[in-house]
Amino acid sequence: MKDIFGIEFVPISPGTFMMGSENGYDEQPVHQVTISEPFYMGKYQVTQAQWRAVMGNNPSRFEGCDQCPVEQVSWNDAQEFISRLNSRVDDEFRYGLPTEAQWEYACRAGTTGDYAGNLDEMAWYSGNSGSKTYPVGQKKPNAWGLYDxxxxxxxxxxxxxxxxYYAKSPGVDPRGPEGGSDRVHRGGGWGDDGRGCRSALRGNYSPGNRFDYLGFRFTRTPL
Incomplete structure (x- = not known):
């Protein structure tokens, strides 16, 4: 589906999956998680053109590529972008960043291995990126139609x-701890090797950090 801003979303149905892996200390224990409510996930990462249309600027290092993902945006910046979108819509739904559980559930798309498919076919990473970003949607999507x-x-x-957190998180709709110093980021980027792009790998940065390999996609959730 495409919303009133022209942003495409993929419907994600409720379900249960095994979250985490045995490959990283903060990815353990592997545990069952249920996503109890449907939501829509951004089909693509937010692009430079979409960011500029809402925010009036383009912070990206790799500028000059409207369909490339916007980067050098902090968690706080992403929240401001989403807040501006929410101020323009009615009360039937809300935009937001995905929870970590929603993100991994959507990334895995029913798979249980390190990746949701063949990494070279699905991802721009250190093995094929030439140290830069690429327009969204050029690689193959996962089984649920989500790109990159x-x-x-x-x-x-x-x-x-x-x-x-995984040792104490609830089994239904976990939303992370009550507080902390860093926010979660997921998925790997153009400069990471294959290990850095695994479905279960967790990253963390201060919510004010900005890097040329860090951006976002967002959800649309009925109220």
């Missing part, structure tokens, strides 16, 4: 980061 969930740029999530 692996690679191109890292994506901010809503949650605070806690390396030990």
């Amino acid at each position: 969930m692996h690679g191109n740029i890292w994506e901010w999530c809503q949650d605070w980061y806690d390396s030990g």
